[in-house]
Amino acid sequence: MNYHWNWAIFWEPSPEGWGTYGDMLLSGLYWTLATSIAAWIMALVLGVIVGVLRTMPYRIPAAFAYAYVELFRNIPLLVQMFLWFFVMPELVPAEFGRWLKQMPNAPFYTAVISLGFFTSARVAEQVRAGVDALPRGQRMAGTALGLRLTQVYRYVLMPMVFRIILPPLTSEFLNCIKNSSVALTIGLMELTARARSMQEFSFQVFEAFTAATLLYVAINLVVTFGMRWLEKSVAVPGYIGSSRT
Amino acid sequence: MFADFDFDVIVRSLPYLFFHGMAFTLTLTALSLAGSLVLGTLIALMQLSSMRVLSLLAAGYVNLMRALPLVLIIFWFYFLLPWIGQWVTGASRPIQVGAFTSALITFTLFEAAYFAEIMRAGIQSIPKGQIAASQALGMTYWQTMGYVVLPQAFRAMIPLILTQTIILFQDTSLVYVLSIPDFLGAASKVAQRDGRLVEMYLFAAAVYFIISFAASTYVRRLQMRIAVVR
Numbered sequence: 001m002n003y004h005w006n007w008a009i010f011w012e013p014s015p016e017g018w019g020t021y022g023d024m025l026l027s028g029l030y031w032t033l034a035t036s037i038a039a040w041i042m043a044l045v046l047g048v049i050v051g052v053l054r055t056m057p058y059r060i061p062a063a064f065a066y067a068y069v070e071l072f073r074n075i076p077l078l079v080q081m082f083l084w085f086f087v088m089p090e091l092v093p094a095e096f097g098r099w100l101k102q103m104p105n106a107p108f109y110t111a112v113i114s115l116g117f118f119t120s121a122r123v124a125e126q127v128r129a130g131v132d133a134l135p136r137g138q139r140m141a142g143t144a145l146g147l148r149l150t151q152v153y154r155y156v157l158m159p160m161v162f163r164i165i166l167p168p169l170t171s172e173f174l175n176c177i178k179n180s181s182v183a184l185t186i187g188l189m190e191l192t193a194r195a196r197s198m199q200e201f202s203f204q205v206f207e208a209f210t211a212a213t214l215l216y217v218a219i220n221l222v223v224t225f226g227m228r229w230l231e232k233s234v235a236v237p238g239y240i241g242s243s244r245t
Numbered sequence: 246m247f248a249d250f251d252f253d254v255i256v257r258s259l260p261y262l263f264f265h266g267m268a269f270t271l272t273l274t275a276l277s278l279a280g281s282l283v284l285g286t287l288i289a290l291m292q293l294s295s296m297r298v299l300s301l302l303a304a305g306y307v308n309l310m311r312a313l314p315l316v317l318i319i320f321w322f323y324f325l326l327p328w329i330g331q332w333v334t335g336a337s338r339p340i341q342v343g344a345f346t347s348a349l350i351t352f353t354l355f356e357a358a359y360f361a362e363i364m365r366a367g368i369q370s371i372p373k374g375q376i377a378a379s380q381a382l383g384m385t386y387w388q389t390m391g392y393v394v395l396p397q398a399f400r401a402m403i404p405l406i407l408t409q410t411i412i413l414f415q416d417t418s419l420v421y422v423l424s425i426p427d428f429l430g431a432a433s434k435v436a437q438r439d440g441r442l443v444e445m446y447l448f449a450a451a452v453y454f455i456i457s458f459a460a461s462t463y464v465r466r467l468q469m470r471i472a473v474v475r
Contacts, residue, residue: 003328074457076415079429079450086442174312181314185421192317205324212317220312 009204010211021198025208028194029215035111035190036177042116043176047123052153054124055131065124072121077114077182084114085186111183111190119176126168130161163234170227177219191215251441255448258435266431267452273345273427274414277352281413282406284353285360290390292365303361310358315419322351323423344425348417356413363405367398404468411460415453428452 010022019027054065072080085107089097103109134157142152184193195212199205255262291303310318326347330340342350371394379389399406418429426434429449436445 070458070461071454074415074454074461075450076418076429076453078418078421079446079453082433082442082446083450087446090443178312178314181316182419184316192314192320195317196320199320199324209317209321209324213313213321216314216317217309217312 003206005207006204007207009202009207012202014198015201021202021208024198025191025194025211025215028189028191028212031108031188032177032180032190032192033219035108035115035180035183035188036173038112039115039119039180040173040176042112043119043123043172046116046120048127048158050120051124051127052131052158054128056149069121069124072117073125077118077179078185080118081110081114081182081186085110107183107186107188110186111180111188115176115179115183118179119172122172122175123169126165126172127161129168130165131157133164134160160236163236164239166227166231166234170223170231173227174220174223177223178216250444251439252444254435254439254441254444258431258445261435262428262431266426266428269345269426269431270414270417270428273348273352273417273420274410276349277356277417278410278413280349280353281356281360284357286364286395288357288361289364289368292361293368307358307361310355315355315416316422318355319348319351319419319422322354323347326350344420344423348420348423348425352413352417356409359409359412360406363402363409364398366405367402368394370401371397400471403471404464407464407467408461411457411464414460415457418453 010025011020013019014021014024016024050065050068053061054069056062075083089100091097092100100106138156138160139152142156143149147155180188180190181192183190184196187193189197191212195208198208202208288303288306291299292307294300294303323344326342327339330336330342331338334340375393375397376389379393384392417427420427421430421433424430432445432449436442
């Protein structure tokens, strides 16, 4: 191979006028984290609501939740981003649409919204699976104690559900971080986009992508270890995966 | 608000969208599905192997692939493959492999990591006694796997394999970053040429939705039908 390796490239100034190529990647890392954490908060809130609605003994909310999950799950994330970014401003009243298009940081807000909705459908499915996994008796016991349905969910079911679905939620959070890279197509300068533009400016393809790869692996390790610790501290005694009995 | 819509643009571009774009998307999905199922099964067997080197290698591969975003991996292979081609053939310049080959190799290698996890779960769901029984019959390792374990593992994992295939089908839209005219790429080309972003993207979303929804509904039915085999 006659490729010219140059690992010192990260300390050379970037053509953007501020900082080095290394700083450029770090700002990408910042946007990746900001996008995925904001989208994750949105996905958790929406996902828990929709997931709970799907397990409720009422027909209409359950049908709504079903439609919600299927809608956001069956359209590729990239297409959803295009819908929010290009299509939505055209469908709302013209004045509002213009304001949306001129908003500073529009790619960031769009990415958070589309990633948030997309991920919330998956979270909803996990919440539903978690509720379904609980023994029927818990719901009955709650009702027998005279709790209202909201109280049964609030005090009996959900505390168990959250602890049960923590492992799948971890991998969904990691997916959320990875999926934020799709937002480079609408101009969000997150980590992958930064690696790509570094490659375009400097022609140091492999150094740029190696650095991005290592950063993603590092995020993964941090999240995995953090969640493992959280999992251990909230484990339900007597269930599989709990060291306490 | 739909008054100034031009739905004619969709009708006009239907042949291009489907015979060109969708054909590409489906070909890429089918070929990389076939490749990654085979490769994924081999990786799963490596992970379950008693040889520590093999299982560590396979686990490392799966973990690395699952830690990285698909878009980054698409870029990696797009830029890496020409250099590998040069290295393998000894040519004097990097060898251009073309966007399709690079996309196919990327998706095969990437999805193999996910199929490996599915197949590993499938293999582990087979009772140990069956392996012991096959060995008692004098079967070799490959006979045991090929005739006894893998057919059952595949059967048990069909719903998961199909679900992953739907995800693969949706993920192929990401080749957009290499400006390949897959279904979404084709729609986007027409959209930008005619200035009809709204119509084209809504149509693309509808097509993706209909195909994925039909497929996932079928998988759910199938899952119910084969749920009580044991």
